[in-house]
Amino acid sequence: MIPRKCKRLAEVDFPIAEVSRHAAREKFIRHGHPSTLHIWWARRPLASSRAVLLALLLPDPCDPHCPKSFNERARDILLAMRARPSGWAEQIKTEEGLRRALLKFIANFANWDNAADDDYLATGRALVQAAHPEESPLVVDPFAGGGSIPLEALRLGCEAFASDLNPVACLILKMMLEDIPRHGPELAEKLRQVGHEIKAHTEKELEGLYPKDVDGATPIAYLWARTVRCEAPNCGAEIPLMRSMWLCRKSNRKWALKASVVREGGVPPQVEFAIFEPKSVNEVASGTVAHARATCVNCRAVLQPERVRVQLAAQRGGADVVFDASGHRIGGARMTAVVTLRPGKKGRNYRLPTDADYAAVLSAQERVTKMMEEWERDGQQGLCPVPDEPLPLMSGTFNVPLYGMNTWGDLFTARQKVALVTVSKSIGRDIKEKEVAHALACLVGRSADKYASLVVWNNVGEKVEHVFGRQALPIVWDFCEANLFSLGTGGINNNWDWIKRVVKKLPRLQSSGQVELANATDHPLPNESTDVWFTDPPYYFAVPYADLSDFFFVWLKRALPDHPLFRDPFNPENQLTPKASELCEMAHWDSVRYPHKDQQFFEDGMAAAFAEGRRLLRKDGMGSVVFAHKTTEGWEALLAGMIRANWTVTGSWPIATEMGSRLRARESAALATSVHLICRPRPENAPIGDWADVLRELPVRVGDWMQRLQGEGVRGADLVFACVGPALEVYSRYARVETAEGRRVDLSEFLEKVWEVVGREALEQVLGTAEAQARNGAAGALEEDARLTALFLWTMQSTATGTLSGSGNGVDNVPADADEPSRRKATNYSLPFDVVRRFAQPLGIHLDEWESRIIKTKKGVVRLLPITERGEQLFEEAGADALADAFESNAAASPQLNLFPEEPPSVRGRARRGRASADELEARHGATTLDRIHAAMLLQASGRSQALRNLLRAEQERGPEFLRLANALSALYPPGSEEKRLLDAMLLAAPR
Secondary structure (H helix, E strand, O other), X not given: OOOOOOOEHHHHOOOHHHHHHHHHHHOOOOOOOHHHOOOOOOOOOHHHHHHHXXXXXXXXXXXXXXXXXXXXXHHHHHHOOOOOOOOHHHHOOOHHHHHHXXXXXXXXXXXXXXXXXXXXXXXXXXXXXXXXXXXXXXXEEOOOOOOXXXXXXXXXXXXXXXXXXXXXXXXXXXXXXXXXXXXXXXXXXXXXXXXHHHHHHHHHHOOOOOOOOOOOOEEXXXXXXXXXXXXXXXXXXEEEOOOEOEEEEOOOOEEEEEXXXXXXXXXXXXXXXXXXXXXXXXXXXXOOEEOOEEEOOOOOOXXXXXXXXXXXXXXXXXXXXXXXXXXXXXXXOEEEEEEEEOOOOOOOEEEOOOHHHHHHHHHHXXXXXXXXXXXXXXXXXXXXXXXXXXXXXXXXXXOHHHHOOOEHHHHOXXXXXXXXXXXXXXXXXXOOOHHHHHHHHHHXXXXXXXXXXXXXXXXXXXXXXXXXXXXXXXXXXXXXXXXXXXXXOOOHHHHHHHHHHHHHHOOXXXXXXXXEEOOOOOOOOOOOOEEEEEEOOOOOOOXXXXXXHHHHHHHHHHHOOXXXXXXXXXXXXXXXXXXXXXXXXXXXXXXXXXXXXXXXXXXXXXXXXHHHHHHHEEEEEEEXXXXXXXXHHXXXXXXHHHHHXXXXXXXXXXXXXXXXXXXXXXXXXXXXXXXXXXXXXXXXXXXXXXXXXXXXXXXXXXXXXXHHHHHOOOOHHHHHHHOHHHHHHHHHOOOEEEOOOOOEOOHHHHHHHHHHHHHHHHHHHHHOOHHHHHHOXXXXXXXXXXXXXXXXXXXXXXXXXXXXXXXXXXXXOOOOOOOOOOOOOOOOEEEEHHHHHHXXXXXXXXXXXXXXXXXXXXXXXXXXXXXXXXXXXXXXXXHXXXXXXXXXXXXXXXXXXXXXOOOOOOOOOOOOOOOOOHHHHHHHOOOXXXXXXXXXXXXXXXXXXXXXXXXXXXXXHHOOHHHHHHHHHHHHOOOOOHHHHHHHHHHHOOOO
């Protein structure tokens, strides 16, 4: 075994950049990737899980306590690799060279292309065995979720124990960690045979519900719109709720809908559609709904959101058609188009719906009615065939109940209900093998994600999307219904193929793992039984996993009604997934159902989970905790739990794991990296630390780490939070830290000092000597607003691109509409208020004094005002032209002309409680260097070049601060932004 004092590779070095590149790339890999087995939220990339785990398992060859036998064996293993780089034989002769070679192997093995390569697999497993010759190490993940960490443990030849409180997660884990490793190729063959049987059975049962066209074309998707009635006087027209009229918007071909109104006496106006091929974007009309406001096609009256909700609530969401006694549609959902494939013709075709299309829908409704009548006639024995469990209402996450969808079954059309009930029943027919039943349960889950009235049609890719494009259940006005028997995206064959690919793609693992539904705060394993405790814990209220998973759970328990996994072991009365013990802060979302699940509940639960991890770990074991939350409160809760559970942090590695293009990143200040904290159990005889010693060591540790991370391409908020780990190494090594007077320094006080140190280091990098001068109040130091702006922009930088990752404006609760013409929007530079406050306070920046002048705070988010919003504030009613005239007429007489020489700028806006009023601001602040730079940028924007040159000449004579700050801001603003364009143009005009 590795001696307890021997450091692991993860504690001394790690290939951040290479692993980050592979982890980010993995998000684009689909075919055969385990993530495609079944949807789960916030999965860890396999690349980062594999790399960090291997670095946790291997000792550092340079450590004096590293067993010589490992170094000798590791050299032989690396030399036996077929894919070894040239020069390794000479390099690995030294311990330092061997360390570099092991880190290079870890970086290369993180590549998805090498994950199943026999050469890399054999090498990785042999290295782990060399480090742990007595027995295979046990890796435990108590928040296993999608299973990335335990799967990689099996890949490396370890034993794996994965647990989760959620039964849907446990189903995925059982497939990946138990069924596929045990049955492998045999399972793939069984799935091939069963797939044909399931398809034949469902085709027979659902005959007539998806009819082919008379010309032989096969419908692959039906496009629908929910409808409401115009309430304007003398109108009453039906309003199809459509985000867009586009059907296909590829670069080489375009199709769209054109609406017209037919007016006949005695009946409300009727909206009719035609399909046409537009020659330009301008030919396509805008949609009829935006931000829940519906616009009547006939009279252009706007139906307000509350009336839209009332009308849809009366239709239980409006996803189903309303027929009269003769079978004619009279309301409800309206089919707008049908997407078809024609034999021998390439590409999708679009046609208007026919009577036959509606007849199939009516037939499905009749089947649902019959199905429910039979269940009621049998005394409601067993589960209701259509999920009747209640849907929760969570503002911003589960908004569908606002529109009348109050049960899980309300999310599906009649035809979708019949299809899912049929597929679910197919599993229980003659399926005896548990592993096959698990695979078919995954098929039910994948199908539910495609067959719901919350699925949109992707008119650029011309394909069916799925429900969980984001971690929420928002209303979808115009939705897409896939054909169950389509050979394209959304069809049952396609869903089954995804599952079979995963079974075939996973390499033959040496052993299977163990999966158990268990609470992380009360783990079933005994004391000191674990070599590595590696987990990605939940973050406050980031994702309501249990409530989201009920979408799948209600169908899974109908598909496998006798499976023990789909019964709550903690509460037999609970008909849905376990929630009472779930570590997720929910009281702010639903205080009725979850009054106990507040911030304190989450923090206490995390501390208990970390204490359990500490109990499980052997004395020579290692731990790793993944964290990617964007708030300082989240970090403090995580770290407080680790400190309370007697862990000490010994390493910290930020790995880029997220796509900057994802919807979550576009809407918030979400981090692009996941910080992997490396930790050990704190020794029982740990000393008491001296606060003065900690304060002396902290700036050095943080400064060195910032330089290292910037060299690896880590930027902005990712870098900020990544610095918390190495800073905590200084603090957590002690049993406690005390001042000279004996006062205990708690974690929150320590973290305040960390934010201060990081902020000062950042400002010194960005503004050069300005921050050092500011510390001592020296002349020439830049003002508060300049430091606040520079620090704000520095924090907003993106690791993925090196530019800013500004948060978007709030979106309506619908999927992003790619159909509308793109409009260039001003970048919205926003950060959580708590992050800004943490930096500002210790640096002497008074946020209240700059409110409505350079920042605006709303709902816990601070927005940096763009240059376009400062014009009136700086120039008042006179405008930039008046200032330009003054500069042009007075330049010769007064080259030292100051901006606003008589009085400071007037700040528009109302005084707020606790913030300075406009008059108070004007009394305290004259025009700052930042004000003058913004004025110059506005002169540049207005084309007043002579006035700009005069202003720049005057500023150069004033001193160097103007150009120094302008150059610093130019480096911070993202390429392509309006601010950077104006700054760079202005600097080009500066006299040399």
